[in-house]
Amino acid sequence: MSVRVRFAPSPTGFLHIGSLRTALYNYLFAKHHGGTCILRIEDTDRTRLVEGAMEEQIKSLEWAGVVFDEGPHVGGSHGPYTQSERFDLYRQYGMQLVKSDAAYYAFDTSEELDAMRQRQQAAGIAPKYDRSAMRNQFTIGEHEAQRLLDENAQHVIRLKVPIHSDVRFHDAVRGDVVFSGREIDDQILLKSDGFPTYHLANVVDDHLMEITHVIRAEEWLPSTPKHVLLYEAFGWTPPTFAHVPLLLNPDRSKMSKRHGDVMVQDFAKKGFFPEALANFVALCGWNPGTDTEFFSMTELIEAFSLERVNKAGAVFDYQKLHWMNGEYLKTRAPEVLAEELLPTLVTRGFEYVQPAFVASVIALVRERVHFLQDVTDFADYLFGDVLSPLSEEAAATITGNEALITAVQTFRSGLNDETIENLDAFKELSKNSAESAGMKVGAFMKPLRLVLTHREVGADLFGTIKLLGVQRCGFRLDAFFSS
RNA sequence: GCACCGUUCGUCUAGGGGUUAGGACACCGCUCUUUCACAGCGGUAACACGGGUUCAAUUCCCGUACGGUGUACCA
Numbered sequence: 001m002s003v004r005v006r007f008a009p010s011p012t013g014f015l016h017i018g019s020l021r022t023a024l025y026n027y028l029f030a031k032h033h034g035g036t037c038i039l040r041i042e043d044t045d046r047t048r049l050v051e052g053a054m055e056e057q058i059k060s061l062e063w064a065g066v067v068f069d070e071g072p073h074v075g076g077s078h079g080p081y082t083q084s085e086r087f088d089l090y091r092q093y094g095m096q097l098v099k100s101d102a103a104y105y106a107f108d109t110s111e112e113l114d115a116m117r118q119r120q121q122a123a124g125i126a127p128k129y130d131r132s133a134m135r136n137q138f139t140i141g142e143h144e145a146q147r148l149l150d151e152n153a154q155h156v157i158r159l160k161v162p163i164h165s166d167v168r169f170h171d172a173v174r175g176d177v178v179f180s181g182r183e184i185d186d187q188i189l190l191k192s193d194g195f196p197t198y199h200l201a202n203v204v205d206d207h208l209m210e211i212t213h214v215i216r217a218e219e220w221l222p223s224t225p226k227h228v229l230l231y232e233a234f235g236w237t238p239p240t241f242a243h244v245p246l247l248l249n250p251d252r253s254k255m256s257k258r259h260g261d262v263m264v265q266d267f268a269k270k271g272f273f274p275e276a277l278a279n280f281v282a283l284c285g286w287n288p289g290t291d292t293e294f295f296s297m298t299e300l301i302e303a304f305s306l307e308r309v310n311k312a313g314a315v316f317d318y319q320k321l322h323w324m325n326g327e328y329l330k331t332r333a334p335e336v337l338a339e340e341l342l343p344t345l346v347t348r349g350f351e352y353v354q355p356a357f358v359a360s361v362i363a364l365v366r367e368r369v370h371f372l373q374d375v376t377d378f379a380d381y382l383f384g385d386v387l388s389p390l391s392e393e394a395a396a397t398i399t400g401n402e403a404l405i406t407a408v409q410t411f412r413s414g415l416n417d418e419t420i421e422n423l424d425a426f427k428e429l430s431k432n433s434a435e436s437a438g439m440k441v442g443a444f445m446k447p448l449r450l451v452l453t454h455r456e457v458g459a460d461l462f463g464t465i466k467l468l469g470v471q472r473c474g475f476r477l478d479a480f481f482s483s
Numbered sequence: 484g485c486a487c488c489g490u491u492c493g494u495c496u497a498g499g500g501g502u503u504a505g506g507a508c509a510c511c512g513c514u515c516u517u518u519c520a521c522a523g524c525g526g527u528a529a530c531a532c533g534g535g536u537u538c539a540a541u542u543c544c545c546g547u548a549c550g551g552u553g554u555a556c557c558a
Contacts, residue, residue: 223558
């Protein structure tokens, strides 16, 4: 049987980084097995819908390299893939469960349920639907229930949990898991607005869509027994479950904003490479069992397996992600990066933005930054001729320094195509310039950088001067003399 | 509270009855160097605790502690 997995987000906002990882694991697992990866939209909570959220999430997913074989945006043979479009289906299956005595009608109001929970809390017992004390078809009788139904009274359908038996299932990540029926709540399956809850819709759709493996976050583990019960009630074979560990904040709580960016689009905006993010996130909770840390999507697909997914949650290490992004930056072709950076440079109004030149600048400075966009600020003195003002301390070290003026003069007059292209000639010129003023070469290079770039740190000076060219260097040196 | 899940350097992790407990990020030092970086080399740093089982336990079992998740007509 061929593998079919699904990623099933709710369109309630942007795509969370943890969701991306779940989606990625689904995708990797499917592709590793030559299977099918499906996107299903779980929009059964009408109160939390956010306009356009689904499109945003798909965009983020695709940006990161997760693509689907079936879904609302691409179609497929098991649609529709949006639960609100499958509305009628769920009631039908809910009724089937009632008929087979696996579910029942309940007529409690939310106030009555609140009161029940308060009583239970006061009595120190676990909050759980009290089937024998609340208003449902068992307590009010079949006839009364039918009467209420006939007059369209508000009602829900609840799962009739067999309290005397254990529910057990095998999780591909966690092994055998057992829950006592006593602990499982009579979950609402069909809400009074006619929409299903996650539990019903999820099971019905997973079955109808022939899902073979349910790979989802660990937070779903406690509700899995309800799903197993549902499969049993329908007489369906449950899929293999795999609950993957959570992504954590530094304080080890479930990853959330407050501690940093958590939405995929935030990472994109910050300038992370999608490949770097996917690579990094894949390694949060999974590892190949080797020391290899860099993986293309193809390599991830090749290496991925559920067996090597960890059980414990993983603190999301932004610092390591930055490092990894920098590593990706170093391996990309400068020409490609130049294309990517160009729009930014243009909107910033820089003059020297010929692609080949930009590529050379990137090649020169990229080892010093983690993000492509950082190149803009780091090398602004190469892209344009307007230099940021010198700091007071910096200015103090060069203005009125007679020896430096002499050295710079010598350097200026020796600057030509030869000394700018040839490293040895450049070194020779630097040495002569320094010595002409009785300075050491090292003592000269620092202020020279300051004069040329107005920065104390920057890329290799020879490389910088080479890219600047004789003329632009000349102008800047002249400006120094005239100030 | 109850249920379930988890626990190897600060972080991500490898390993697994007998290892100098390995790698990566971060940190520190050295080398290179005109700066910052890169690179190279080196260093600090971990098996939560207590009982068992065993010749031997970080590894298996049981407890405890700690943490997380769940406990909705949310997903």
